[in-house]
Amino acid sequence: MKSQPTVLFVRSTDQDRAAISFLRDSGLTVHEVKGVRDAEDALGDYDTDCVVTNCEVEKPDGTQYLGGLTVIERLRQTHPELPVVLFAEVTNGDIAREAYSRDVFGYVPETVDDALQQLLAQVDAAVASSPARQRASKRKQLNEAVRLVNQALVRSQSRMDIERDVTAVLAGTSRYTEACTVTCQHDRPVIRALGSQRGRVTITAPEPLLRAESAERLVVADIDPDAVGDETEALERDCVRVLAVPLVYDGVSYGVLAVYADRVDTFDTEEQDTFREVGHNIALAIDASQTKDALQQRTTELEHQKERLRELAQIISHELRNPLQAAMGRVELLAESTDAEEFDAIQRSHTRMSFLIDDLMEIARQGERQYTVEPVALSNVLSDAWNAIDTGTSTVEIDCPGTVLADRNRLCQLAENFFRLATDRCDGVRITVADTADGFRFEHAGRPLAGEGEGAFELNYGSTDEGAGLHLAVIREIARGHGWDISLGDGSSERVRLDVIGVEQPSAKADRSSD
Structure with missing residues (x-):
């Protein structure tokens, strides 16, 4: 002293x-x-x-x-x-x-x-x-460094940008000599970004950085000049102290930020506390950038998947519809000249195949559809849907006196698909449709569907359950377009029940608007 x-x-x-x-x-x-x-x-x-x-x-x-x-x-x-x-x-x-x-x-x-x-x-x-003056100067320098780091975090778009910009900012301040980010591989720290943008350098004092990553805690260490020697490629050249900050967010480690100084009075308790927060912010920014990249990649994959599905539907429609129409025409000619019950069964199969093609195209087009929501009388839409299909000897009971906010045409398609699902699987089935507290439900007697939960609504081209997979997939897509939820199989083991949930009524929406 x-x-x-x-x-x-x-x-x-x-x-x-x-x-x-x-x-x-x-x-x-x-x-x-x-x-x-x-x-x-x-x-x-x-x-x-x-x-x-x-x-x-x-x-x-x-x-x-x-x-x-x-x-x-x-x-x-x-x-x-x-x-x-x-x-x-x-x-x-x-x-x-x-x-x-x-x-x-x-x-x-x-x-x-x-x-x-x-x-x-x-x-x-x-x-x-x-x-x-020293305390004030240190606080000013530290605040300026944090400000510049935060600016770098805001403008950087990727992990590499974040690490490069942050280390460049710190190395360019008057308080610090050098900065880098490292990840530890095989008990050796490997430099990812170097603030001074020098060429290849060697970390000659790796222990503080290794300890910071393994223990996930901040480490301050003095650097022995004799240990560094005169190596011109040594990162610690002209540095006497290092602060190693682990970059950890939500249990995930993104390496270590190492900050070097040429004065022994740096990195006191206040400065360490500041860099703990800086390290957290850097790790958070890296995590956010990687999450954004993952979401972007997933969005791209979904767009490609959607495009492939659309192309597949078009191919199937093109390759099947023409020969199917030809076969239907030939069956009609044969039925006029021959009195055979088998022709009726063939015609029903052809009709069902045509509906399946229509359903597949509807699923492929749902993402492009614009929904026009307006108040509609639910019972009227359900009656129109029932009259639009060949129901045979099946019957329906509709107990839905309310009005809902929906796209009338899409809601009609949803009901048609459930009615087809029920009548295709059972002859002479009785279907009931009734209001519920937050929507409505379809129900009919019959064996349960093969799928459970969300899996029942996934496309299943190999399904032998009378095309139920396609019908339910169309129902799900239309419900999603309205912002509704659907659930299946909430009744007894001898009944099939489909609940449509989250359906808004005009009066309820008006009440929320006035509130």
């Missing part, structure tokens, strides 16, 4: 000897340099509490005029926490205003009678303010 404050005095060529001696005699450790370049080099060698500079000091180009202002400007960029006192040879209001605009701590003209006493007072005050 230092026994007394340390001052770096950037003096003019021929002046300031008396001021330097006075400060030393007052108990301060004073290191003197002659110009801007020497001052920048000395800051790396000394633990400085305050900088005093003359106006007339050497600039980097060798000129003398107002080099002190250049010192102040450089310090604000590289060491903003250091207080600077300007010791001017002449009293000049313009110089003073310029110095204060660059955040100079104090301004002391050499021409006043008690200039040395004023200089000592300014230096003492500057040294006293140094801890507070």
Whole structure:
């Protein structure tokens, strides 16, 4: 620990000897340099509490005029926490205003009678303010780094973009020397993104990064310069400390963010807490980007699947409908000249095949259909659906006096498909349709369907259950188009029941609108 404050005095060529001696005699450790370049080099060698500079000091180009202002400007960029006192040879209001605009701590003209006493007072005050300035500077730098990281997370679209942009932001700040993201493979960290965009580098101090990923906790470690040596490809070159932040979200690890610094006073408790949140945000952004990519891929796959289904339906319709129509025509000709009961069965089979083709095309087209929802009398639509199909000796009982919000044509198709399903599977079946609390239900006596739950509504081209798979698939697609739910098999084992749920009534929608 230092026994007394340390001052770096950037003096003019021929002046300031008396001021330097006075400060030393007052108990301060004073290191003197002659110009801007020497001052920048000395800051790396000394633990400085305050900088005093003359106006007339050497600039980097060798000129003398107002080099002190250049010192102040450089310090604000590289060491903003250091207080600077300007010791001017002449009293000049313009110089003073310029110095204060660059955040100079104090301004002391050499021409006043008690200039040395004023200089000592300014230096003492500057040294006293140094801890507070350091805390404020660190907080400002940290806030700026977090702001830039958050901006990078917002604009980045993929995991690679996120890692590349975040590490570039951190490596480009004045507080940190380097940053990278790594994943650990075979007990070795492998760099995914490097902030400085250098070429191939080697991680010569991998242990903190491995520990951070395996334990899923933040790790701070000092780097031994002797262990790194003079390797020009070492990531830890010119770095003395590393902060390893695990990137974990919802139990999934996305590797480690490693942040390097060339000062031993970095990564205190406050900074660690900040980076815990930063690591969480980075992992969250990566997870969100990958989820978005997965959803996009799934959407693309579904679009391709939908297109293949549409093409398949068109092929089936084209390849089957023409020969089917020809066969139906030939059967009609034969039936006119021959009195055989078998022709009736053949005609029924042909009719059923035609309906199956229509149903398949309806499923393929449902995604393209636009639904026009309006109040419709449910009993009227159900009656129209019943009259539209060949029901044979089957009967229907409709107990649905209410009005619902639906697309009339699509609702009619839904009912037709259930009626066909029932009459195809059973001769002389009695079907009942009744209102429920949030929709309506179809029901008829007969053996249960083969499928259960959602599986019953999936397309099943190999079904031997009288084409039930196609009928139920059409029903599901029409219900989905309305935003309704459907369930199957809620009755006894000797009955088939289909519930349509979530059906809105005009009065209910009006009540919600008024609320």
